[in-house]
Amino acid sequence: MKIAAIDLGSNTFHLLIAEYKNNQVDIIFKTHRPVKLSENITLNNCIIPKAFERGITCLQEFKSIVNKYGVDQTKAVATSAIRSAKNGEDFVKKAQELTSIKIEIISGDKEADLIYSAVKASGAIKEKSLIMDIGGGSTEFIFCDEDKSYWRKSYDIGAARLMQNFFKSDPISVENMDTINSHLRATLSDLLEFNKEFKAINLIGSAGAFETYLEMIQPETDLQLISTSSIDIFKYKDLSSNLKSSTHRERLVMPNLIPLRVDMIVMAFVLTDFIINNLNIQQINMSTYDLKYGIVNQSYNFATK
Missing domain, CATH: 3.30.420.40 (ATPase, nucleotide binding domain)
Incomplete structure (x- = not known):
């Protein structure tokens, strides 16, 4: 079939x-x-x-x-x-x-369910984790461990939406970033509150922007051959700092940064940084399995290979 x-x-x-x-x-x-x-x-x-x-x-x-x-x-x-x-x-x-x-x-909840199904199938969940899927219009979050998910929610804070509302300078200004962070703090207040008890230490990115992070940090990576990989958090922070201070023209010629993400990747970094800093995340992983893999998983009721 x-x-x-x-x-x-x-x-x-x-x-x-x-x-x-x-x-x-x-x-x-x-x-x-x-x-x-x-x-x-x-x-x-x-x-x-x-x-x-x-x-x-x-x-x-x-x-x-x-x-x-x-x-x-x-x-x-x-x-x-x-x-x-x-x-x-x-x-x-x-x-x-x-x-x-x-x-x-x-719905956003259904989207989060499918993402969790996919990431679990990839083998990326090993401990208390927060799954994060950065889309263009929305971003989904799922608190989970290897046994089950405990909390999930979708927010209208996708990279394209944030870019259209807040990215007003080139390179992005400190004022723009402060405005975005204030918006994220208000929008994600319930997520921050939940984590006070849950205490996730691992951030798992579902494909998309996190694949770009990995490819820019480890250019030799072949995403077709892996289902999950760790991302060095210190190299991630260096890359984030570099990207956020870069201009549109500078990003256009950066290796492994596709044209569609040249500007939206800045928003992805701002959003990811907010989560890492406010949840005291200690390690980052990524899964190449995302929403579409979740559709396959639920359709077949079988883990994707």
Whole structure:
């Protein structure tokens, strides 16, 4: 049996095709496209026409790939951008009309559940941890250990949303960062409160920005060959300091920093730094398994390989 998992993220659409055979799940194809569905979404809380068109075009391409692989079942989920946009339902209806792909708009809690399922399957959870998935529109947090999750929540503080609201200078100014940190402190007050008792020592990043952190720190890393990896926290802090003081032009030529993340990575660092500093995090790990792997896991009720 073959299943296609499609993650309609705020900035990137992902397609993963897996096959269940011989009592295991094998990933046979995966790709992603920088759709930037959340472009200027904070202006009037709508997907703008150009982004709307890019999204539909991408799904038409994904549909062709799905047909080529003879997929038996396709599961597509939409997250923050579509969930919050006034015309999000319009996008879902248009996509189904033109591609026959049925899209489920999932809640933040459901998104967090799928992320936890994926990260657990990767083997990254070894002790009291906080899983963090930085998206374009939202960021999900899950407090957990190797046995279960204890607390989860999704917040509308994705990298693209923060960038559109707070990134006003090049390089980012101390004033901008102070404003973002004040916003994060108010927004994440319940998370900070929960951790006073939980005391997570390990931060686990789910793919995305954390893959970029790892690739910039360890350029020799082949993400296709790993499901999880540690990230040296001291090298991370040096990289964060360097990126936050850099200009857009300087970041454009940095190795292993893709164009889509050239500016949003600054927001990702500010957000990650806030968590590390306010929770007294001692170590960082990352999982290459993310939302789309969670869709596969729950569909097959089998750990992803």
